[in-house]
Amino acid sequence: MPSATTQSDEDTADEALWFLPGPMEEEPDYLLPGPRAEPSETSVINDWAKAEGGHAARLARVAGRLGALDDRLGRGAEGWRHRLALIEAADLSWFAGDRVSTDRLALWVSMRLSGVQDDTNSLARIGWVVRRLTGGAAPMVDLAAFLDRRDPENIEDSAERFEDRAGGWQGVMAAATGLHPITRACLGFHLWNLAGLGQYGDQIESAVTASRIAASEGNGAVFAPLAMGGAGGLRGSGLPPERLARWLDGMDNAILTAMRHLDSVEAWNARAAGVMSRLSGRTPTVLRSVLTGWPLVSAPMAETLTGASRAAVQRNLAWMEEHGLVREVTQQGRFRMWRITD
Numbered sequence: 001m002p003s004a005t006t007q008s009d010e011d012t013a014d015e016a017l018w019f020l021p022g023p024m025e026e027e028p029d030y031l032l033p034g035p036r037a038e039p040s041e042t043s044v045i046n047d048w049a050k051a052e053g054g055h056a057a058r059l060a061r062v063a064g065r066l067g068a069l070d071d072r073l074g075r076g077a078e079g080w081r082h083r084l085a086l087i088e089a090a091d092l093s094w095f096a097g098d099r100v101s102t103d104r105l106a107l108w109v110s111m112r113l114s115g116v117q118d119d120t121n122s123l124a125r126i127g128w129v130v131r132r133l134t135g136g137a138a139p140m141v142d143l144a145a146f147l148d149r150r151d152p153e154n155i156e157d158s159a160e161r162f163e164d165r166a167g168g169w170q171g172v173m174a175a176a177t178g179l180h181p182i183t184r185a186c187l188g189f190h191l192w193n194l195a196g197l198g199q200y201g202d203q204i205e206s207a208v209t210a211s212r213i214a215a216s217e218g219n220g221a222v223f224a225p226l227a228m229g230g231a232g233g234l235r236g237s238g239l240p241p242e243r244l245a246r247w248l249d250g251m252d253n254a255i256l257t258a259m260r261h262l263d264s265v266e267a268w269n270a271r272a273a274g275v276m277s278r279l280s281g282r283t284p285t286v287l288r289s290v291l292t293g294w295p296l297v298s299a300p301m302a303e304t305l306t307g308a309s310r311a312a313v314q315r316n317l318a319w320m321e322e323h324g325l326v327r328e329v330t331q332q333g334r335f336r337m338w339r340i341t342d
Helices: 007-016 041-054 056-075 078-096 102-111 120-134 143-147 162-175 181-191 204-214 240-278 283-293 299-306 310-322
Strands: 326-328 337-340
Touching (some): 041 056, 041 162, 056 181, 078 204, 143 162, 240 283, 283 299
C-alpha cells in the first residue's frame, strides 16, 4: 500500500516546476505595437457628412455665390474665364512657393517668353495650372490625363504605381458622391497627400483638382476660385469640421474677390467701347478684347494675339493710354506691360 504524500514532498515538486508562471502571474508583453488601424472609407465619409451638416448654412451661402459667378461667366465674354484663370494661377504659385508674377506668367502663356531670372520649371508648372483652369479633361473622369502623369512601362517591383495610388483616392471620392461638390473638393484636397499623390509636398495639383471638382456642376465657371484673396482655405489642419469651415471661408472670400474683379472689367469695357467708338479698323476692337482677357499685356503679346502689326498695336496702346483707358505698369524701356485702368 503506497504511503501518503507528505507536505514536504509537495513543496519539493512545486519548486522543481519553477519555470511555470504562478496562477495569478501574467507574462510580460515584449511584442512591438502593431500598425495603427486606418479609419475606414465609410467612417471618413461619415465624418465629412457630419461636418457638412454642421456648416449647412455657410455651405449654402458659398454655393449660392459660386452659382452667381457661374451664371455671370456663362453670360460674359470668353476672356473673363481666361483672365480669372491667370490671376488664380499666379496666386496659387505664391501659395506653393513658386512666386510667379502675373506679368511673367502672361508672357510665358502667350509667347513662351521667360527672363534670365525666371525658373522655367516653375513657369511650366503654373502654365499647366492655367490650362487646367480653362479646360481639359475632368479630374474624376481621367485623373492621369488631367495631371499629365502616367506610370512608365518599366517600373521597379518595389515602387508603388501611380494608378494604384490614384485608384484609392478616386475610390473614396466616388463613394462620397452624396456630399456637396464643394465639400467633396475639400475632402479630396485633404486626402491628396495621404493617398500618396503629392509630389515633394507640392499642393498645386491638389488645389487645381479640388477647384475643378467644386465647380463640376456649373456651366459657366470652369473652376471655383480658391487662392484669390489669400488662399486661406488651403491652409490649416484639424478635424473635418475645422477644415471645412476654413475651406468655406476661404472660397467665399475668393469668389467675392473674383466678382469684384469682373465688376471692374465689365465697367471698363463699357467705358472703353464708348471712348474708342471714334476709332476705325478692327485693331481697336480686338485689342480691347485682349485687354479684358489678360491682366497685363505687352506690345509683342498684343501683336501675337490680335494679328495686327506692331506699329498698329503700339499706336492704339499709346492712344488708349493718352485717353486714360490703360496705364503702363513696368516703367521701363523694354518689356513694357499695360493694364486697364480702374
